[in-house]
Amino acid sequence: MSLHLEPYQIAYKFLIFKFSILLFMNAIKLIASFLLMLSVGYGLNVKFGSVPPIGKFLNPYTGIWQNETDETTTGTLSIPNLKDKVTVHYDAQLIPHVFAQNENDLYRAQGYLTAKHRLWQMEFQTFAASGRLSEIIGEAALNYDRQERRRGMVYGAEQTLKKMSEDPTTLAQVQAYADGVNSYIAHLKPEDYPVEYKLLDYQPEAWTPKKTALLLMYMTKMLAGGDNDMENTNALRLFGKARFDLLFPDFYNYTEPIIPKDHDWSFINVLQTPHPNTEPVLEAVAETITKPDPNYGSNNWAVSKEKSATGHAILANDPHLGLNLPNIWFVMQLSTPNHNVFGATLPGALGIISGFNEHISWGETNATRDVIDWYKIEFNTNRTHYKYNKEWKPLKKRVEHIKIRGQEAYRDTVLYTHHGPVVYDKNFKSDNNLSGYAMQWTGFIPGNGQKTFTEMNKAKNYDDYKKALKHWVAPAQNFVFASTEGDIALWVQGQFPNKWEGQGKFVMDGSQPENDWQSFIPQKFNAHVKNPKRGFVSSANQTPVDEAYPFYVFNDGYETYRNRVINNYFNSKAQFSVDDFKDLQNNNYNLKASELMPYMLSLMDTTRFNSDEKEIYQLAKHWDYNNAMDEFGPSIWKAWWDVLYDMVWDEFEVENMALTTPFTYQTIALLKNNGDDDFMDLINTPEKETAKDLFRLSFSEAVKNLNTWKTKHGSLKWVNYKGTFAGHLLQALPAFSRFNIPIGGGKNIVNATAENWGPSWRMIVEMTSPPTALGIYPGGQSGNPGSQFYDNFIDKWAAGDYYQLHFLPNDTATKAIIGTQTLTPLK
Numbered sequence: 001m002s003l004h005l006e007p008y009q010i011a012y013k014f015l016i017f018k019f020s021i022l023l024f025m026n027a028i029k030l031i032a033s034f035l036l037m038l039s040v041g042y043g044l045n046v047k048f049g050s051v052p053p054i055g056k057f058l059n060p061y062t063g064i065w066q067n068e069t070d071e072t073t074t075g076t077l078s079i080p081n082l083k084d085k086v087t088v089h090y091d092a093q094l095i096p097h098v099f100a101q102n103e104n105d106l107y108r109a110q111g112y113l114t115a116k117h118r119l120w121q122m123e124f125q126t127f128a129a130s131g132r133l134s135e136i137i138g139e140a141a142l143n144y145d146r147q148e149r150r151r152g153m154v155y156g157a158e159q160t161l162k163k164m165s166e167d168p169t170t171l172a173q174v175q176a177y178a179d180g181v182n183s184y185i186a187h188l189k190p191e192d193y194p195v196e197y198k199l200l201d202y203q204p205e206a207w208t209p210k211k212t213a214l215l216l217m218y219m220t221k222m223l224a225g226g227d228n229d230m231e232n233t234n235a236l237r238l239f240g241k242a243r244f245d246l247l248f249p250d251f252y253n254y255t256e257p258i259i260p261k262d263h264d265w266s267f268i269n270v271l272q273t274p275h276p277n278t279e280p281v282l283e284a285v286a287e288t289i290t291k292p293d294p295n296y297g298s299n300n301w302a303v304s305k306e307k308s309a310t311g312h313a314i315l316a317n318d319p320h321l322g323l324n325l326p327n328i329w330f331v332m333q334l335s336t337p338n339h340n341v342f343g344a345t346l347p348g349a350l351g352i353i354s355g356f357n358e359h360i361s362w363g364e365t366n367a368t369r370d371v372i373d374w375y376k377i378e379f380n381t382n383r384t385h386y387k388y389n390k391e392w393k394p395l396k397k398r399v400e401h402i403k404i405r406g407q408e409a410y411r412d413t414v415l416y417t418h419h420g421p422v423v424y425d426k427n428f429k430s431d432n433n434l435s436g437y438a439m440q441w442t443g444f445i446p447g448n449g450q451k452t453f454t455e456m457n458k459a460k461n462y463d464d465y466k467k468a469l470k471h472w473v474a475p476a477q478n479f480v481f482a483s484t485e486g487d488i489a490l491w492v493q494g495q496f497p498n499k500w501e502g503q504g505k506f507v508m509d510g511s512q513p514e515n516d517w518q519s520f521i522p523q524k525f526n527a528h529v530k531n532p533k534r535g536f537v538s539s540a541n542q543t544p545v546d547e548a549y550p551f552y553v554f555n556d557g558y559e560t561y562r563n564r565v566i567n568n569y570f571n572s573k574a575q576f577s578v579d580d581f582k583d584l585q586n587n588n589y590n591l592k593a594s595e596l597m598p599y600m601l602s603l604m605d606t607t608r609f610n611s612d613e614k615e616i617y618q619l620a621k622h623w624d625y626n627n628a629m630d631e632f633g634p635s636i637w638k639a640w641w642d643v644l645y646d647m648v649w650d651e652f653e654v655e656n657m658a659l660t661t662p663f664t665y666q667t668i669a670l671l672k673n674n675g676d677d678d679f680m681d682l683i684n685t686p687e688k689e690t691a692k693d694l695f696r697l698s699f700s701e702a703v704k705n706l707n708t709w710k711t712k713h714g715s716l717k718w719v720n721y722k723g724t725f726a727g728h729l730l731q732a733l734p735a736f737s738r739f740n741i742p743i744g745g746g747k748n749i750v751n752a753t754a755e756n757w758g759p760s761w762r763m764i765v766e767m768t769s770p771p772t773a774l775g776i777y778p779g780g781q782s783g784n785p786g787s788q789f790y791d792n793f794i795d796k797w798a799a800g801d802y803y804q805l806h807f808l809p810n811d812t813a814t815k816a817i818i819g820t821q822t823l824t825p826l827k
Contacts, residue, residue, distance in 0.1 A: 071117060071782060071789070073819030078826040079112060079183045081176075086823040087811040088113065093803055094781035094789040097333040099811035103454075104176040106336050107350050109823055111180025111207070114330055114347050118783040119184065120194040121326045122347040123204055124729060126211045129218035130154050131402065136200050138405040147289050149400040150414050150428055152421040153221065156443045157213040163446035164209065170451050174209040177350050181207035195785060196730065212450070215348035220443045222321070224475030224494075226291040227372040228556065230284040230437075231660040233506045237282045238654065246670075247662040247679075248505075250554040253669065256564050257546050258478060258492060258539045259527045268525045268550045273500040276514035280506035281376040285424050285437060286656040293757060294557055295747055296321055297541035298365035299585070300478065301566060305486035305767075307535035309577040313767045315482035316581045317354050317363025318759040320752045323726040325737060325791060327779025329353075329761045333808060339458040342773065342807050344761045351453040354763060356773060356807075359460040360483045361765040365539045367476035367492050370556045371442040373503070373517070375419045375510030379434045386417055387511040393418070419510060420444055438510055440517065442495055447473025462487045462530065469493045470523055478539035484767045490537040491528040492544045496521045499552045521551050536570045538563065540750075560665040561591045561748040578774070581764045586800035587750040593637045594625040596668045600640075600695045616703050627751075629719035629744040638721070638746070639706050644671075644698035650683050664748070718744060724753055726778050726794060728785075736785040741778070743798040762802065770809065774802035 073090040084101040086109045091097065096113050100106035114122065127133055131148035133141035148154075164170045185204050197203055236244045255261075302315040321328055329344040334352060343355015354363040378387040385392035396416040403409050415422040417438045425436035448471045455468035465481050469491055472479075476494025481487070497504075497517040508515040527544045529537060540563035545553055569584055570576070601621060609617060616636055623633025648671065649661040661667075670677060675691030682689050682697075689697070710716050724743055728736035745751035745758065752758050758778070765773040778797045782789035796803070806816040813820055 071784070071787065072821070074821060076822045076824060079108065079180070079823045080826045081179050081183075082108060082823060082825040084825070088821040088823065089808065089811065089813050089817045090819045090821070091806050091816045092818050093331075093793070095331050095333070095806075097335070097806070097808050097811075097817075099335045101337065103336055103338075104172055106334055107173045108176040108180040108183075110332065110334060110345070110350065111177035112184050112823065113180075113332070114345065115181040115184040115207070117781060118326055118330055118347040119181075119204060120196040121729060121783050122181075122215065123207070123211070124196070125218050125348065126214040129157070129214040129221070131400070134402055134404040134410075136202055136405065139407060142402065142404060142410060145402050146400075146410075146412055146428065149402065149412060150421060150423045151221070151225075151289060152414075152423075152439070152441070152444060153214070153217050155398070155416075155421065156220070156441070157210060157217045159444055159446040160213040160216055160449070161210050163448045164213070164450060167448060167451060170448055170454070171209070173350055173454060174212050174450060177212065178207045178209055194783060199730075199733075212349055215346065216449055217443065219346065220475045222292045222296065222475075223366045223477075224368075224371055224441075224443060226294055226557075227370060227374070227504075228660050229372070229374040229504065229507050230288050230658045233280060233282065233284040234654075234657050234659050235652075236280065236506060238657070238659075239651075247666060248555070249666065251543065251547055252555070252560065252665050255543050255546055256560075256567055258490065258537075258542060258544045258563075259529050259549075260532055260534060261546050261548075262533075263529060263545075263548075265548055265550055270498075270522060270525060270550075272551050273498050273503075273518045275500040275502065276512075278509065278512055278514050281509050283376070284374075284507050284658060285430055286658055287429050288658045289423060289429070293322075295752075295754065295757065296366065297368075297559055297562075297752065299538075299540045299562060299566065299750060299752070299759075300363045300365050300480040300490075301536060301538035301570070301584075302361075302480050302482040302488040302490075303570065303576050304488050304531060304535045307570075307575055308766075309575045309580075310766065310768075312484075313482040313486050313488050314576070314578060314581060314764065315356075315361045315363065315480060315488075315767070316585060316762075316764045317365075317480065318585055318752075318762045319354065319364065320758055321760040322757045323724070323741075323753075323760065323778055325726050325728045325779055325785075326783035327726075327760065327777050329777050329779075330781065331775065331777070331805075333806075334457065335808075335811070340807075340809070341457040342805060343763065344775075344777070349453075350450050351457045353453060354761060355457075356765045356771045357457060357459070358484075358770045360456075360465060360481060361767060361771060361773075362456060362465065362479055362481050363763060364477040364479055366541055367478050367494060367544065368541055368557060369476045369492075369494065369496055369544070370504045370554065371474065371476060371494070371496065373419075373440045373497075374507045375417070375438045375440065375515065376507055377417060377419075377422055377436045377438050377510045379436065381434070383415065383434070386415075388418070389511070389513050395422075417510065419516070437507065442474040442476070442497075445473050445495055447471065447495070449473065461485060462489055465489070466491070478541075478544070480537060480539065482765070482767050484769050484771070486767075487531060488537050489528065489530040490539060492526055492539075493523075494526070495523075496526065496551075501552050502554075503552070505554065525551070534571070538566050538570065540566055555663070557663060559748070560663075562750050562752065565589055565591050565750050578764055578766055582774070582800070582802065584750060585759070585762050585764070588627040588744045588746075590625045590627050590634065590637065590746065590749055592664060592668070592748045593634075593641075596671065597623075597625070597637060597640075599672055600699075603692045603695055604699065605696065612707055613700065613703050616706065617699075627718060627744045627746045627749055629717065629722075629742055631718050631744075632716050634718040634744075634746060635706065635716045635721035636702070639709075640699055640702040643701045643705065644694060647682060647694050647698050648679060651679060718746075722746065722753075723755055724758070724798075725756055726791065727756055738791050738794055741794060741798050759797075762797070763805075764802070770807060773805040773807065775805045776802045 089097040131145035298319040300317040333342040341357040343352035419438040419440040422436040451471040473495040481489040541559040542563035543558040627634040724741040725739040745753035761777040
């Protein structure tokens, strides 16, 4: 039978066929869309490498949008293990004023409240300290984690925890703080996590006393984790002893020490360790571990009641640290029936670090003493023993298991000698199979720094302050003090090895017992002064003492400019006020530039200047050496100095050799007094250059650099050229950072605001009864980038303004209070 279809049937069949094709195609699309949706959904909720799980991050119910609310400042919360009710008053700056009936409840509340506002920050810093960033970030952080494990950060924290555990009171307080943090973590749901957890796709873990110890080690590394032993050894080998001593003298030709030069040291009856018959090891590694920024420092000072315009002693402190968001400090008032204290806390640690109570005030600057020494270690064939005192001493092995996100864990075996960990060996930055370099560090000495602050918080007079300091081991700090009784004082406190002359400058032979630290300077002989004749005490990271001090101290990078500006200021008139203190903390005078730039300008031959050089030269000539933000002079100085400095020390540009160039003060002294020294001669030119030649060559190069910068960025005003910013701890998050902060200042200036570090907390306290105080820092109380309190202090800080610190006498709310929370025992 033949197939014959009518036209409508053909049309119908065609329609059926087309519809079938469409159904098939739509089914394919549907299936493809479904599969795509599944893959996208999976992709958006899984972290690929460093890319966050965008789906989780943007989820309207659990993601970033849940972080746009401000912290609660009212209501009642039940907290496990509280003994009594705790009242928390919040003022307009979101500063909590905490009133508890006993100390354990106080620190439990402090832990809870700090976690409430700064949980991610406090935990992330302990991950960084313990070499655990690979768990969060992945393999990209492995080398950093290996470095921190080999630096002995966890080992040092364990020694600190052991020491704290010997004191039942301290251990109970640290545990109470941990319980408070964990009480906050326990009530969090994923949607409540701080935004950084969502971005990095991980969750908080329980806080422990060990984490507090790690936080303290993190600060110890930041403030006492630098040294130049390797670099000095290479310089000694490269240039010889005479040239090294010229470049790196123990003391400069002029010093303005922390302890006045007329101080009487006759009370010290212990002598310096005698020099043994040993020689430095003239070899060192080519690449060293990363070190903290050597510019980290601080200012503090106090004037006596006689030198105060109001008859009350006045104290000031401004620690110079990284300008980070969240800020390194969290301000609180902590009160029990037995003490009442206010000031800056470190998230993760107990008590007030820089602050005041009803009787005293205190603050710190970094003492920057040389407390790290390196020893060349000789291993036996199978690296189970090392040579010491003509014998083979067994090595201790510490196996570090480093978890890596998305990968198998990495295992690194770190060898320990009696000096400390072997940081460099055949497995890390060295290729010598049978040798390594061990690090001895006061950071490994067990200390109970927490007790220093819990006791300082309760101190009532100078004797209490002095007693509290005895527990402090590291990092060495200059503790300034003032009291309502009118006393002022300053102690350079830490546990310092009693070194023989020259010990610690260079790498030492680890097999010779004479090279060990033989003893420590007795704490009572640490440099200190009380109520000096001049009527003030001050420190700005300069040398603590002059040559008259009976123990060996050498220059390992002491500041030489801020301290002289400060001391000159306090020597300039008879009395000072709080307003004078504010002016000084915001002082922009560039003493360093004023001591060299006029000399350079006077030697310049301007006859062959081009138009650009003439313009820059005239701007430089008319600069008054103040680093105000609208000035051009600071930009010219920095550009010129940077080029000049590199030209002077081109001899230090040696491939595969760790070296550090001489410090600023000695560089300027050589430029002005030894202008024809061979170091002034550029190594890649046939001519014999002098300092005068370098001034001209570096000026021309600096002008070119300035014009290039101007073409790309705009105005050469200092505020633009310096570009101060407060960066989020994850520097890859510009949206959570603040850039182009309008502030002057700079390195070596009292207002020590550079690109990304500066006065991290400014405090001024007048010791009335009770004390009155001002304070501010470049950030905000909240760690939540979505909060109005995240960075709300920055503009006021940049303008040199302060907040009045509301020191409440009791838990009665005043007009300054915007909300009250009550923490009650969980029944």
